[in-house]
Amino acid sequence: MDELLTIENLTVAFDTDEGVLTAVDDVSLSIGKGESVGLVGESGCGKSVTALSTLRLIPSPPGRIVSGRARYGAEDLLSVPIERLRAVRGAGIGMIFQEPMTALSPLHRVGKQLVEALRLHGRPSEAEAWATGADWLAKMGIADAAEVMYAYPFQLSGGMRQRVMIAMTLMLGPDLIIADEPTTALDVTIQAQIFELIAQMRARETALLLITHDMGVIWEMCERVIVMYASRIVEQGTREQIFEDPKHPYTEALLLSMPALAGGKGRLPAIKGQVPSPLEYPAGCRFADRCKHAFERCRTEQPPLYALAGGRRSACFLAEAGAAGSRKSEVGNRK
Numbered sequence: 008m009d010e011l012l013t014i015e016n017l018t019v020a021f022d023t024d025e026g027v028l029t030a031v032d033d034v035s036l037s038i039g040k041g042e043s044v045g046l047v048g049e050s051g052c053g054k055s056v057t058a059l060s061t062l063r064l065i066p067s068p069p070g071r072i073v074s075g076r077a078r079y080g081a082e083d084l085l086s087v088p089i090e091r092l093r094a095v096r097g098a099g100i101g102m103i104f105q106e107p108m109t110a111l112s113p114l115h116r117v118g119k120q121l122v123e124a125l126r127l128h129g130r131p132s133e134a135e136a137w138a139t140g141a142d143w144l145a146k147m148g149i150a151d152a153a154e155v156m157y158a159y160p161f162q163l164s165g166g167m168r169q170r171v172m173i174a175m176t177l178m179l180g181p182d183l184i185i186a187d188e189p190t191t192a193l194d195v196t197i198q199a200q201i202f203e204l205i206a207q208m209r210a211r212e213t214a215l216l217l218i219t220h221d222m223g224v225i226w227e228m229c230e231r232v233i234v235m236y237a238s239r240i241v242e243q244g245t246r247e248q249i250f251e252d253p254k255h256p257y258t259e260a261l262l263l264s265m266p267a268l269a270g271g272k273g274r275l276p277a278i279k280g281q282v283p284s285p286l287e288y289p290a291g292c293r294f295a296d297r298c299k300h301a302f303e304r305c306r307t308e309q310p311p312l313y314a315l316a317g318g319r320r321s322a323c324f325l326a327e328a329g330a331a332g333s334r335k336s337e338v339g340n341r342k
Contacts, residue, residue: 010078011183011214012061012100013037017075019053019060022068028285030056030070032238038183041212045229045246047219047261051282053238054218055105058185060085062096098128101181103189105218107168111160117144117171118156124175143174148200166193173201183214202228222265226250234258237282237293240312244319254321256298292324300325 019031031053038044046054059065061077061084077084079099084092096102104110112120121140122133131139137156144152147170160168173189184205190198202224209215217228225232225246232249234242234257242255253259260278280297283289292298295305304324313326 009040010037011040011042011080012216013076013078014057014061015076015078017057017060017077018073019056019065019070020073021070023286026286029238029288030285031060032288034075034235034238034240036233036240036243038214038216040182041209041214042231043209043215043217043229045217045219045225045232046235047222047225047232048235049220049261049282051285052235054235055187057235058102058187058216058218061185062100062102063089063092064102094128097124097176097179097181099181100183100185101176101179103173103176103184103186105187105191107165107172108160110172111168113160115159116156117158117160117163121156121171121175121178124179128179139178140174143178144171146204147171147174148197166197169193170197170201173204177204177208180208180211181213183216184208185216185218187218188220189217222250222262234261237288238285239293239322240320241294241322242320243312244317248317248319254315254319254326255294255323256300256325257294260297292322 014034014036017031017034018029021028021030034053034057036044046057048054056065060072063072063085072085075085079095082091084095118137118140121143122136125131125136125139126133141152141156144155149155149167149170155163155167155171160171163171169191170193176184186205190201193201205215205228215228217225219225229246231245232243233240234249234255236257242249242253242258249258250262253262260276263276264278266275278297283293283296289295289306291306291308292301292310295301298305310322310324310327312320312322314320315326
């Protein structure tokens with residue numbers, strides 16, 4: 008598969024009063040043309056910062072890209088002139104942000120912002136852009152789309168603002184959509200409509216990077232899954248590989264927190280302990296203190312992302328030793 012976006016050895020840090028916080032640590036991933044990839048992990052693991060850094064959208068200061076590349080075609084988005092980057096944003100790579108209040112201007116009407124996005128990328132006349140914007144709001148399930156075009160973002164509910172932002176992204180027809188928790192604050196019916204629209208975009212060879220906590224959505228929408236923990240990638244593979252036979256203990260624990268795999272009886276299994284502080288990560292595996300399979304080496308050495316059979320990868324010493332392949336995961340036992 009031709010690679011559309013390739014992130015190589017990305018490290019992102021934030022300078023705080025307490026010290027240097029490493030939000031993304033040596034992350035590498037790729038997305039092929041027309042491919043759908045899910046990026047999962049608990050809050051604070053670096054998923055959103057990885058996506059924002061790709062388009063140089065992290066606040067600087069305090070954030071800074073320490074190292075790495077983000078190749079879009081033949082260009083490195085981390086080093087191209089800002090004018091070129093602005094041309095890529097929206098038309099080439101569209102991003103659905105997690106919080107619409109910070110993505111929409113509070114000083115301009117919704118219609119003006121939709122029209123500006125279309126016109127900025129050389130799209131139709133203002134009248135045609137206005138009609139296109141209203142049509143996309145209607146596609147988002149907004150019944151009074153013509154009226155909403157004249158509204159300010161603060162006059163809309165959180166769910167309405169989210170739909171406006173999604174419309175602004177999809178209507179430009181980008182090559183890649185980065186969706187960061189795209190249906191936050193939306194009811195189940197609207198979520199289904201929006202994922203159906205994204206699926207229709209994908210039918211036109213639009214690639215998708217979906218950042219979410221919802222493993223059910225990952226199963227429905229994504230062909231490949233990347234799992235992050237404590238600023239690093241710990242596992243990646245096809246959807247079936249990850250869901251049916253996870254090779255990293257964190258992935259296994261994450262899947263067992265799903266009601267369907269937990270058996271539907273009693274309390275859901277919890278992962279003991281806490282995520283280590285990004286201000287001072289331990290020398291060894293960052294999941295070691297929470298892992299029931301940990302041994303001494305795990306606490307002193309950081310495991311690399313081992314290449315396994317079937318094109319998958321796992322950052323676990325059990326994978327290196329071959330034990331992960333023979334160890335029957337609890338996920339597999341419960342399926």
